[in-house]
Amino acid sequence: MKYGIAIFPSKDIQDVANSYRMRYDPHYxxxxxxxxxxxAFEEDDEDIEKVVKELSEVAKETNPFSFAIRKLSTFSxxxxxxxxxxxxxxxxxxxxERLNRTDIPKEDTFNFVPHITIAQKLSDDEHSDVYxxxxxxxxxxxxxxxxxxxxxxxDNGSWTVYETFRLGKG
Amino acid sequence: MKYGIAIFPSKDIQDVANSYRMRYDPHYxxxxxxxxxxxAFEEDDEDIEKVVKELSEVAKETNPFSFAIRKLSTFSxxxxxxxxxxxxxxxxxxxxERLNRTDIPKEDTFNFVPHITIAQKLSDDEHSDVYxxxxxxxxxxxxxxxxxxxxxxxDNGSWTVYETFRLGKG
Numbered sequence: 604m605k606y607g608i609a610i611f612p613s614k615d616i617q618d619v620a621n622s623y624r625m626r627y628d629p630h631y632x633x634x635x636x637x638x639x640x641x642x643a644f645e646e647d648d649e650d651i652e653k654v655v656k657e658l659s660e661v662a663k664e665t666n667p668f669s670f671a672i673r674k675l676s677t678f679s680x681x682x683x684x685x686x687x688x689x690x691x692x693x694x695x696x697x698x699x700e701r702l703n704r705t706d707i708p709k710e711d712t713f714n715f716v717p718h719i720t721i722a723q724k725l726s727d728d729e730h731s732d733v734y735x736x737x738x739x740x741x742x743x744x745x746x747x748x749x750x751x752x753x754x755x756x757x758d759n760g761s762w763t764v765y766e767t768f769r770l771g772k773g
Numbered sequence: 774m775k776y777g778i779a780i781f782p783s784k785d786i787q788d789v790a791n792s793y794r795m796r797y798d799p800h801y802x803x804x805x806x807x808x809x810x811x812x813a814f815e816e817d818d819e820d821i822e823k824v825v826k827e828l829s830e831v832a833k834e835t836n837p838f839s840f841a842i843r844k845l846s847t848f849s850x851x852x853x854x855x856x857x858x859x860x861x862x863x864x865x866x867x868x869x870e871r872l873n874r875t876d877i878p879k880e881d882t883f884n885f886v887p888h889i890t891i892a893q894k895l896s897d898d899e900h901s902d903v904y905x906x907x908x909x910x911x912x913x914x915x916x917x918x919x920x921x922x923x924x925x926x927x928d929n930g931s932w933t934v935y936e937t938f939r940l941g942k943g
Binding site: 604611614617618621625631632635750752755757758759761763764765766767769 | 774784787788791801802805920922927928929934937
């Protein structure tokens with residue numbers, strides 16, 4: 604089965620993100636707005652409890668932390684993806700590193716750029732239009748993160764939560 | 774914020790349910806296939822941690838249990854909703870009752886008929902067509918449940934998981 608690890612930001616951020624995703628993100632209906640902590644990886648169902656145990660350990664050793672969003676950014680020209688840039692606190696970087704140092708299969712192939720996608724798979728023209736008009740808006744959030752989620756993917760591409768891990772609690 | 778409590782069945786059941794929901798359930802994109810344990814209720818964000826504590830207690834006192842699906846059924850004529858009938862084990866009934874005996878606001882207004890919706894908001898004609906043709910198919914599942922989820926609703930009507938509760942663990 605295909606699993607992934609993500610953080611759901613507050614309802615406020617999710618509602619703002621969805622107001623754009625609805626129009627500009629074909630993954631809108633597949634998963635709530637999120638910060639990906641670990642890209643999708645394959646794991647046997649029989650082994651997922653080992654992963655859960657490891658994630659509990661990582662969560663227990665990580666304290667809740669805050670992050671800020673101050674602006675939008677884009678992965679263009681690599682992909683036409685527009686996102687809320689999550690200012691990388693040291694804790695978030697450490698959490699990402701810890702998750703990639705476990706026995707969980709597959710190291711992430713990209714550099715870790717914490718973000719919340721609000722638009723993707725745009726044509727070049729759409730991308731410059733949307734990015735241009737969104738840059739006139741203000742995106743300012745600051746919030747505390749105290750959990751992350753292990754999810755699995757269904758055949759239709761959508762994601763279901765398997766388990767929640769509270770930081771500092773295990 | 775609006776919260777709800779649900780069980781996600783296995784990926785196998787979710788995939789089968791989604792293959793019908795895709796066409797026949799306007800809530801398809803809002804939440805994965807699920808068994809509702811407690812209908813949506815309003816709770817202040819500041820008080821949700823009290824609810825979490827209560828749910829942890831209930832989870833700890835409830836052992837994992839099995840359930841079976843043997844056939845489809847419908848809520849017609851009350852609503853044109855077609856569902857996989859979850860054969861109500863005593864444990865599932867008890868869990869539902871325990872969740873309604875907590876301080877969590879709002880007792881459920883309907884009798885507890887555990888089910889996984891696969892079609893809803895059909896016209897009368899659609900309902901009899903779809904129900905007629907689906908009844909020729911076999912729906913046979915048996916599986917073990919070891920967790921439930923507390924979710925909250927976003928402005929677009931979709932649901933995000935807030936926390937997972939493992940049965941027998943708290």
